[in-house]
Amino acid sequence: MKRARKDVEYKLNDLQGMIYAACRLGAWCFSSRKELFYTTAPHQQEYHMLLELGGCLDAAMARQELPGLPYILTGGLGLGWIAEWVHLIQGGSFLVILGPFYLKNSSIDDSLKKLDQHGLSVHLRQNYLRILGDVPFIHEDSLRGYACMLHFTCYEENLSRNSIIFEGVRAEEPETPLRPQEAPASENDYERLVAHEDMMLRCLRQGLAPESFSNDYQGEVQDFYLKDNLRQIKDNLIIFTALCARNAIRGGASVPSAKHKEGKWINRIEHMASYGEAGQITGKMYEEFQRLVLISRDTDGLSKAVRDCQDYIRMNYTSPLTTEDIARHCGYTEYYLTRKFTKETGLKLSDYIRDVRLDAAKVMLLTSKKDIQRISEELQFGSRSYFDRVFSREVGMSPKQFRETRGQGAGKENA
Amino acid sequence: MKLKPLDNYLNFMTAVRECAGDVLFTTEEGDRLDLRSVFCQYLFASSCTDRDFLAGGRIQCSETADYVRLAPYLTE
Known part of the structure; x- marks a missing residue:
C-alpha cells in the first residue's frame, strides 16, 4: 500500500499537533538514510540521542522493507517510541516516529x-x-490508540488496537558504579544529619539557642559533606538556609528581614571557595536567624516610628536620603531611630534603603527601556560602577545580566 | 583528553559504541560515566547541550586503539 506524499504530510501535520497538545508526545520524521527531516519534540538533540542510543531508531530502520504497520518500540530505561514507515506512490519512503514516552x-x-x-x-x-522529566507517561491502551491513529493517518486503514506490536529493543547491560572512588554516605549519617537539622529548626522557631546542637551539627555537616563535592555542599547549605528562613518566619521574624538574610547567606554560600567555610557559615547564618526570632519576641510587630520611617523611605527612595533627614521627618534623633530600626527589623537603616532601591531597580530594569546609567542616577546610587557592584553583590548578577535573563532581553539597554 | 565542542554528539556516541574497551567520561564534579553502559549514555545525552559541562570533562579509554577511533572528537 502506498500514499501520495502531499496527502500524508497534510494529515500528519494535524495528527502531530493534536497528539502533542493532548499528551506532549513529539513527532519525528526521518529519511530512509536516518536523516532527520523535522521534529515537534522538545529537547531535540537530547531525545534524538536517546532514540539512537536506545537502539529504537535502528530497529525502526530495519523495518523499512516491510509493509507499513505501526510498532511500539521500547528501549533502555523504559523509554518507548511508536514508529511507522510511510511508503510513497512517487517512490521512496519516510519514517514517522512518535515519542519518547514512558510505558510504566x-x-x-x-x-x-x-x-x-x-x-x-x-x-x-x-x-x-x-530532560527525562519532560517525557510523558502514557498508558498502554492510549499508546495502542495513538498507533492506530498514526496508521490511519498514513494509510487510511483501520487497525484493531490488539494488532499493534510491542517490541523490546535492547536489554540493559549491568553497570559499573559511577563514582567508585567515593563510598556513598551511609543512611545512618544522613538520618543523623536530618534529625539534627529538624532539631535545630524546631529550636529556631522557638528562638532557643541550642549551642551543643549547633556545634555538633557543624561537625556533622563537615563529616557528611566532606564526602561530597563542593557544589553539593553548597546546594545542601542553600536548602538549609531557606529552611532556616522559613522557620524563622514561622517563629515570628518579619518576612522582609528573613528573606533579606536568606538572600544574603545564599549569595555568600554561592561564593564559598572551599569546604572549610561550610561549618562557619552554617553557624553564623543560624545565629542571625535566631536573633531575628528573638527580636520579634521582644516586640509585638513594628512600632509606629519604624513603620513611619519605612513608609517615608518607600515614598522617597528616588531622592537623596540621609538617616538625619529620615530621623528628623519621624521626629526622633538619628541615634535613637537607627538603633530602634535595627532592633525591630534586624536590618540597618542604610541596608533597608538600599534594598528598597534595589527592588525598584529590578522593576525598572524589567519594565522600562531606561539605560542602566539613568536608573542608577534616578535611584541615587551615585555612579554606574557602584550600582553594578551593589546590585551584583546582593542579587548575584549584574543589572545588565538581570535585564537580559529575567526580562528575556525585552528591554535591552542602549547604554 | 577532552571533548571537542561539537554541534551534535551523536556521531561521537556512535564511535564510542564501536570502541573495543571501556570509555570513561569524568566530569569536573567527580562523576565517572562509563559510556558503554546505556544508563550512562542516557546521562551523557541529557547533558549534551550543556556545553560548559562537557567542556570540563575528560575522556579516558581503557584501550589505546580507541583513542585513535575517537581522535576526531578529542583534543588535548
Whole structure:
C-alpha cells in the first residue's frame, strides 16, 4: 500500500499537533538514510540521542522493507517510541516516529533510584531530570490508540488496537558504579544529619539557642559533606538556609528581614571557595536567624516610628536620603531611630534603603527601556560602577545580566 | 583528553559504541560515566547541550586503539 506524499504530510501535520497538545508526545520524521527531516519534540538533540542510543531508531530502520504497520518500540530505561514507515506512490519512503514516552508509571522513579544509588553530582542529576522529566507517561491502551491513529493517518486503514506490536529493543547491560572512588554516605549519617537539622529548626522557631546542637551539627555537616563535592555542599547549605528562613518566619521574624538574610547567606554560600567555610557559615547564618526570632519576641510587630520611617523611605527612595533627614521627618534623633530600626527589623537603616532601591531597580530594569546609567542616577546610587557592584553583590548578577535573563532581553539597554 | 565542542554528539556516541574497551567520561564534579553502559549514555545525552559541562570533562579509554577511533572528537 502506498500514499501520495502531499496527502500524508497534510494529515500528519494535524495528527502531530493534536497528539502533542493532548499528551506532549513529539513527532519525528526521518529519511530512509536516518536523516532527520523535522521534529515537534522538545529537547531535540537530547531525545534524538536517546532514540539512537536506545537502539529504537535502528530497529525502526530495519523495518523499512516491510509493509507499513505501526510498532511500539521500547528501549533502555523504559523509554518507548511508536514508529511507522510511510511508503510513497512517487517512490521512496519516510519514517514517522512518535515519542519518547514512558510505558510504566514507575519508570521515572526507577531512574531516580538509579541516580541515588550512583551518588551522582547535583549538576548531572539536574540535567537528567530536566530532560527525562519532560517525557510523558502514557498508558498502554492510549499508546495502542495513538498507533492506530498514526496508521490511519498514513494509510487510511483501520487497525484493531490488539494488532499493534510491542517490541523490546535492547536489554540493559549491568553497570559499573559511577563514582567508585567515593563510598556513598551511609543512611545512618544522613538520618543523623536530618534529625539534627529538624532539631535545630524546631529550636529556631522557638528562638532557643541550642549551642551543643549547633556545634555538633557543624561537625556533622563537615563529616557528611566532606564526602561530597563542593557544589553539593553548597546546594545542601542553600536548602538549609531557606529552611532556616522559613522557620524563622514561622517563629515570628518579619518576612522582609528573613528573606533579606536568606538572600544574603545564599549569595555568600554561592561564593564559598572551599569546604572549610561550610561549618562557619552554617553557624553564623543560624545565629542571625535566631536573633531575628528573638527580636520579634521582644516586640509585638513594628512600632509606629519604624513603620513611619519605612513608609517615608518607600515614598522617597528616588531622592537623596540621609538617616538625619529620615530621623528628623519621624521626629526622633538619628541615634535613637537607627538603633530602634535595627532592633525591630534586624536590618540597618542604610541596608533597608538600599534594598528598597534595589527592588525598584529590578522593576525598572524589567519594565522600562531606561539605560542602566539613568536608573542608577534616578535611584541615587551615585555612579554606574557602584550600582553594578551593589546590585551584583546582593542579587548575584549584574543589572545588565538581570535585564537580559529575567526580562528575556525585552528591554535591552542602549547604554 | 577532552571533548571537542561539537554541534551534535551523536556521531561521537556512535564511535564510542564501536570502541573495543571501556570509555570513561569524568566530569569536573567527580562523576565517572562509563559510556558503554546505556544508563550512562542516557546521562551523557541529557547533558549534551550543556556545553560548559562537557567542556570540563575528560575522556579516558581503557584501550589505546580507541583513542585513535575517537581522535576526531578529542583534543588535548
